[in-house]
Amino acid sequence: xxxxxxxxxGKVAIVTxxxxxxxxxxxxxxxxxxxxxxxxxxxQANAEKVAKSLGGAAVVGSVTxxxxxxxxxxxxxxxxxxxxxxxxxxxITGKAGKxxxxxxxxxxxxxxxxxxxxxxxxxxxLPGMMVRKYGRIVNIASVAGKEGNPTMGPYxxxxxxxIALTKSMAKEVVGHGDITVNSISPAVIHxxxxxxxxxxxxxxxxxxxxxxxxxxxxxxxxxVHFLVSGEASFTTAQCYDISGGRSTY
Numbered sequence: 001x002x003x004x005x006x007x008x009x010g011k012v013a014i015v016t017x018x019x020x021x022x023x024x025x026x027x028x029x030x031x032x033x034x035x036x037x038x039x040x041x042x043x044q045a046n047a048e049k050v051a052k053s054l055g056g057a058a059v060v061g062s063v064t065x066x067x068x069x070x071x072x073x074x075x076x077x078x079x080x081x082x083x084x085x086x087x088x089x090x091x092i093t094g095k096a097g098k099x100x101x102x103x104x105x106x107x108x109x110x111x112x113x114x115x116x117x118x119x120x121x122x123x124x125x126l127p128g129m130m131v132r133k134y135g136r137i138v139n140i141a142s143v144a145g146k147e148g149n150p151t152m153g154p155y156x157x158x159x160x161x162x163i164a165l166t167k168s169m170a171k172e173v174v175g176h177g178d179i180t181v182n183s184i185s186p187a188v189i190h191x192x193x194x195x196x197x198x199x200x201x202x203x204x205x206x207x208x209x210x211x212x213x214x215x216x217x218x219x220x221x222x223x224v225h226f227l228v229s230g231e232a233s234f235t236t237a238q239c240y241d242i243s244g245g246r247s248t249y
Contacts, residue, residue: 014072020043028221031044059075064116087118092109129179133177138224189220202247
């Protein structure tokens with residue numbers, strides 16, 4: 001086997017929520033494959049910690065702000081070059097509760113971060129990808145977007161939306177060169193995001209996984225690595241499960 005399979009030398013990747021959890025694991029995996037990494041995070045401390053360890057760039061802002069995104073894209077291109085890879089990983093679960101127990105703001109805030117954020121970042125970067133005729137986009141969805149987790153209605157709805165947005169964008173860019181858009185749907189992964197959920201909710205999610213455990217951030221990062229590589233050139237508009245057997249469709 002050639003030793004350059006899945007290499008990303010010379011590619012520039014921007015990873016939202018890259019300062020911790022799954023995002024950090026993705027940053028480290030792609031950097032190990034030779035990519036130049038822009039760690040896009042709301043936390044300056046987290047972004048700088050990861051970026052410094054990888055020789056990348058820390059770019060700080062909110063994915064829900066078009067102003068922040070325009071600045072972040074400009075900073076990334078100035079420091080690292082044109083963006084070849086987008087990983088829309090930043091997300092929030094929102095408050096857990098049954099539909100009739102939740103305030104409108106919970107739904108709005110979750111959709112803003114989990115759906116509008118990826119839309120805005122892709123909107124800002126895709127035109128350049130089409131000019132250069134190359135790009136890889138991976139959106140981090142969830143099995144909740146396929147099956148719906150009780151007490152997590154807004155989160156489940158947002159992840160269903162990002163799967164559909166992925167398929168739409170993928171079909172829009174066909175014919176503009178080697179550009180692919182895919183999503184992945186993890187089951188529950190062991191990250192700090194679990195700290196904000198009731199243990200009963202976490203236990204429910206794990207109970208649905210045939211392997212009987214949470215996933216690891218590094219396992220998610222390995223799937224992302226394939227999808228952003230040159231080898232995944234005929235793979236687009238897909239949603240790949242990484243769920244320990246929970247989802248089989």
